Every structure is written in C-alpha cells, then in structure tokens.
C-alpha cells in the first residue's frame with residue numbers, strides 16, 4: 001500500500017450535496033479554500049432524480065451563484081398550493097398573503113450545475129472518497145482520513161470540519177459524542193407511497209389532500225412526468241400493488257380533481273421521521289443540512305433548512321478564519337436551532353393536520369377537519385401557512 005497522501009486546506013467539507021457545494025462556493029467567494037469529499041460517485045450524485053420545493057430566499061441565493069440560474073428556467077414558480085378536505089379544494093395564495101412564492105425544482109439538475117461550477121473554479125472536489133476517521137476537533141487543526149475510490153488512503157488537515165453528509169452522517173458522532181444517538185427523534189406510524197409516472201399534469205399546483213380514504217399529494221416534475229404520493233403503512237412492499245390499484249387509491253383521495261394516468265416507472269416508500277441532533281457543533285466541527293436534522297416531507301422544508309444552515313455557518317467560518325474570532329461559531333447552534341425548530345413544528349403540523357394515525361378515532365378525524373377549516377377560512381391561518389411554506393427571512397450570526 002502506498003503512503004497516505006496528506007493535503008492541507010482551511011475547511012474540510014464532507015458531503016457534495018447542495019449544502020456542501022453551496023458552502024464551498026460561499027467560502028471561496030470570501031477567499032477561503034476548502035476540499036469537498038463525498039463517498040458517492042459523480043454519476044450517482046448527478047443521476048439520482050430528486051426534486052424539492054425551494055423557498056424564495058434559497059432561489060435568490062442559488063441564482064446569485066451564476067451558473068445555477070438554471071433554477072429559474074428548469075424550476076417552476078408556484079404561487080400557491082391547494083388544500084383538499086371534506087370534498088372541497090381551497091387555494092392558499094402565496095404572493096397575495098406574503099409577497100413570496102416557491103419553486104418546484106429538480107435538485108439533481110442544480111447539483112449538475114453546482115458541481116460543474118465548483119470544478120471550473122478549481123475546487124478540490126473528490127468523489128468516491130470515503131471518510132473513515134475524524135480527529136482533533138478539539139484542537140485548531142482537525143483531520144479527516146479515509147480512502148479514495150482507487151483504494152489510496154488520504155488525510156486532509158484543515159482548520160475546520162463540516163458534516164454536510166446527510167442523514168447517515170459520519171461527522172455527526174464526532175459532534176454529538178459517543179452515544180451516536182444524540183438527537184431529538186420522532187417516528188410516525190405511516191409513510192408515503194411515491195410514484196413517478198409518464199403523464200400530463202393533473203394540476204398546475206400541488207394538491208395536499210386530506211380525504212376520507214387517506215392523504216394524497218399531487219406534485220409535478222415536468223409537462224410529461226408527474227410525481228404523486230399517498231399515505232401508506234411503512235411496511236408496505238411498493239411492488240405489491242398493481243398500477244390499477246395505485247391509480248384507484250390516488251383518485252379516491254383527490255375527489256375534486258380528475259387524475260391523468262400514465263405508465264408508472266418508479267415507486268418508493270418514504271418513511272416519516274423528525275430528527276434534530278442534540279449538538280450542531282463541537283470544537284472545530286459542525287453539522288449542516290440532513291446531517292443535523294430530518295423533517296417529514298409534508299412541509300417541503302428539507303433543502304431550505306440546509307441552505308439556511310449554510311448561510312449561518314459561512315458567516316461564522318469567515319469570522320473564524322479571516323478575523324480569528326469564534327464569536328459567530330459560538331452563536332451558530334443557537335441561531336440555526338431557532339429556524340430548525342420552527343421548521344420542525346411546521347412540518348409536524350402539516351403532517352398531523354393532513355394524516356390520520358392508524359389508531360385515530362372519529363373524534364380525531366372531525367377535529368382535524370375543524371382545524372383545516374379554521375386555517376382556510378381565516379386570513380391569519382392562511383397567512384401562517386403561506387409564511388412558513390414560502391420561508392421565513394434568513395437569520396444571521398453577525
């Protein structure tokens with residue numbers, strides 16, 4: 001085996017997802033060098049079809065990164081959502097209530113742009129690089145070590161380590177301590193059965209529907225590819241249902257809209273979990289994005305929270321590495337937590353208002369309809385939903 005290759009940089013970022021790539025971009029703009037490593041291959045990252053809702057503020061940030069302005073052309077601006085219940089459909093008008101909109105955008109396309117932009121800017125970006133140890137976070141020169149795709153060992157000596165490596169983060173245990181659990185956790189007794197199908201749009205806007213036969217969400221990917229979900233048991237086998245059964249289930253749950261059917265080419269089951277790491281920073285290591293927290297998908301907050309974390313950590317790292325001050329870093333966890341817990345609450349609230357647990361009583365069901373009616377019939381209720389969905393202003397550690 002050849003000798004370990006040791007590289008020095010200022011910030012070692014684990015994870016080349018949206019959080020890690022945006023952070024390396026912002027740091028470079030401030031003249032701070034970083035190395036980004038990811039255990040996945042570039043093809044894997046760019047080829048996994050993912051999408052999500054971006055808040056206005058997140059879109060503005062991505063647009064400011066020159067090449068990712070495709071978020072405007074590839075993404076679709078949504079000026080509202082439809083809440084369905086009791087056989088009725090109620091639209092929540094985002095710009096009318098908050099002056100803001102959201103974008104439904106293809107995450108993998110944005111990652112393709114970000115990776116190309118980072119490489120063009122000379123970023124040391126290593127795919128297929130697996131981190132096996134992180135040391136010295138209690139010193140001013142932490143190190144990460146692991147192996148490259150070709151089996152060569154590497155060590156990166158940095159001044160700070162960032163865990164932007166998703167819900168199975170290898171950096172998290174170093175931040176939270178040896179228990180490895182180290183978080184606030186909630187699991188829901190239901191999941192979403194998701195499909196991708198080749199069909200025209202059934203609706204221009206997202207429909208979140210609480211029907212007497214259960215929850216469904218009608219979303220879109222493009223003019224001819226659609227994404228839809230329905231509430232299911234977490235243990236369900238996604239291949240056990242016929243296409244006809246899937247369409248019958250979906251259609252029964254959106255009684256106000258006639259679904260346009262087409263061949264289903266992907267099925268998956270998404271478990272519902274809420275998680276927030278007890279610690280977001282330990283010495284010279286910090287967590288951002290899914291490494292720090294998980295939200296159930298109902299509030300469409302995942303990617304937006306990651307961007308909000310990165311904005312704060314970027315400020316704190318600039319203060320540390322350009323001015324030698326830990327003031328911003330000392331405020332990172334507390335400042336980030338405030339938005340994280342607002343988003344946790346919103347995601348839980350949307351989830352609990354739109355889904356019934358298997359043991360729910362008739363009282364629970366009627367109360368839930370009362371809650372939905374309270375929200376849609378009150379401008380204050382609609383405004384709270386629209387404010388949270390389109391995103392609160394970004395905080396600052398400055």
Ligand code: PHB
Nearest residue numbers: 219220227297298299300
């Ligand atoms: C999606 O299009 O996949 C999607 C949209 C909104 C959500 C969750 C998922 O709340």
